[in-house]
Amino acid sequence: MEERVCANCFRPLGPGNFCAYCGYDNSIDIAEDAAPLRRFSRLRGNRYIIGRVLGIGGFGITYVAQDTFAMDRRIAIKEYYPSGIARRDIWTQQISFGNYGNEYNIGLRRFEREANMLAMLRGGRAASVVQVYEFFYENGTGYMVMEYIEGHSLKELARARGGRIPYDEAYYILKELLKALETVHSEGVLHRDISPENIIIQPDGRLRLIDFGAARTAQSTGLTGNMIMLKPGFAPPEQYDAAGNQGPWTDIYALACTFYRLVSGVRVPDARERIQGQRVPLLHLLMPETVPEEVSNAIEKAMTLDPGGRYRSMSEFMEAIGTPDAPEGNEREGLIDRVKWIFKSVAKVTVLETGKTKSLKRDDVITVGRSEGCDLITMDNAYIGRVHCRIYFDADVQAVKVECTSINGIQTREGRTVNKGEAMTLYDEETTLCLANTESKIRVVYQ
Missing domain, CATH: 3.30.200.20 (Phosphorylase Kinase; domain 1)
Incomplete structure (x- = not known):
């Protein structure tokens, strides 16, 4: 019999579907x-x-x-x-x-x-x-x-931090991307799909550009048709036109929109909506205590609807926002430490009768119940809800919460019952909870 292996790390897979090496749930499938x-x-x-x-x-x-x-x-x-x-x-x-x-x-x-x-x-x-x-x-x-690139997208990073990234970190990221794209453009290549989800930050703090699915050379290729998928809020007007005048300024627009989204938490309206008159607030007016006016003005110019009104190169854009030199080492190290802290596991959740365990990260939600669609599956008992509870990290209180989604509740060792719709904050290093007064129990342990 052929040995079962994990579909994520390709290491031996023991009993069940959770990989003991990487934590991947091998029962997850695609529609x-x-x-x-x-x-x-x-x-x-x-x-x-x-x-x-x-x-x-x-x-x-x-x-x-x-x-x-x-x-x-x-x-x-x-x-x-x-x-x-x-x-x-x-x-x-x-x-x-x-x-x-x-x-x-x-x-x-x-x-x-x-x-x-x-x-x-x-x-x-x-x-x-x-x-x-x-x-x-x-x-x-x-x-x-x-x-294969290990790391997290800037979209994931922003989501894990409440929807946006502090200005100093976003500014460092912008400068690094400006230098990277200047190199790409010098080779005659346009990315044409820049957005937070296509930029990966690795564990060592390096930024990587992925998904050049819309990439093309700056010269004519002889191919016809406008077979590209555009991201509203990041694609400039010329990308909606098969004959649009595209060049480095096309990536400049998308990069500026990416910075705007990361810093403010607000997505820039679709280019077609902007053409119809929808306005974009200036960053320094939206965040007066955070964003310098000169940087805000540079971002505004980079997001101009008319391609001719934007910077013509990444080097021009760099000059407008300030020195393109790399930041001090401690600034990069600080970002690395924060990224590691955000994405590291904060707790382990275990269903005691099965021994199945799943790590909880700050941006995760773990579902527990008897349904096969749950992250952690309990015994098949009619008193336990198909999705009995949700477990997540609450950034406001910096603690794990357990939200009950079943009419049969969750019981603590002290005799307290958490009813449907209620959430319990876990402050103890280790907490054991009973589901629906049955033999099924879960244990949450902080790491």
């Missing part, structure tokens, strides 16, 4: 309409083993994978799979595209071109860009093999 490759499928002969889905976009599915020809290192593989066009045969895994052959092939050629562009940017001065190792065709589609 059928997404039609990803089967887990542990092999590509390129037997070289690449497909693991869990990392993300699904309008034009592709990204997987974590294992490279058996390179000491079993973890990698990421992006599969060209345009939503609404591609269909997968569940038995052969071959891709078909019906009557959309022209659109499919145009997009596939762009996808290959993206891989070739990123491969040319590998390492050196372009170290902030995700590295691409190779591109190949299989199953009637294309696959891009990339490095």
Whole structure:
């Protein structure tokens, strides 16, 4: 019998579905309409083993994978799979595209071109860009093999901190991204999809640009059609026009909108709404005690609707916001420490009768109940709710809370009952709770 392995880290998987090494719940699956490759499928002969889905976009599915020809290192593989066009045969895994052959092939050629562009940017001065190792065709589609990047997106970082990032950290991030994109542009490549979710901060504090799915060279490619997915609030007006005048100023607009969103917690209105007259408050008026007026003015110019009114290069943008030099080492170290603190586990939650455990992070919510959809599943007892309770970290009180969602309540050792709709704050280092006066108990231990 073949040994079971985790679909995230590829290490041996013991009884149950939770990985003892990385904590991944291997019972998590993707909706059928997404039609990803089967887990542990092999590509390129037997070289690449497909693991869990990392993300699904309008034009592709990204997987974590294992490279058996390179000491079993973890990698990421992006599969060209345009939503609404591609269909997968569940038995052969071959891709078909019906009557959309022209659109499919145009997009596939762009996808290959993206891989070739990123491969040319590998390492050196372009170290902030995700590295691409190779591109190949299989199953009637294309696959891009990339490095697997550990870390969290700026979107996750902002969410974990209540929706926004302190100005000094966002300013440091902006300067680092300006330098990274200046290098990318110097190679004749535009990103065209900059947003908080496409910027990763690694455990060592380095920032990495990912998902160049809309990337293109600054020169004409001879390809037609406007097959790109735009993010409202980040895409400038020229990206809504197939003949729009795109250049470095296109990425400048998106980067400025990203900074605005990170600092203020407010998303810039869609470019089409702005054309209709919707205004964007100046950052220094929105946050007068935090954002200097000169930086606010630079961001305003970078977000100008008319491409001709924006900065023409990242170096111009850098000059406008201040010195582009790297910050003092302690500033970067401080950011690294805060990122580690935000995303580290704050508690472990265990269902005592099964021994199943899940780590709780500051931006997590753990559901407990008898439904298979819960993060932690209890005994199958009718008195226990399908989702009996929710466990989460409350940043306002800096403590874990347990919210009851069942009419049968939660009982403490001291005899207190937490009724449906109520939440209990856990202050003790270790707390054991009884669900619905049954033998099913959960234990929450701070770490």
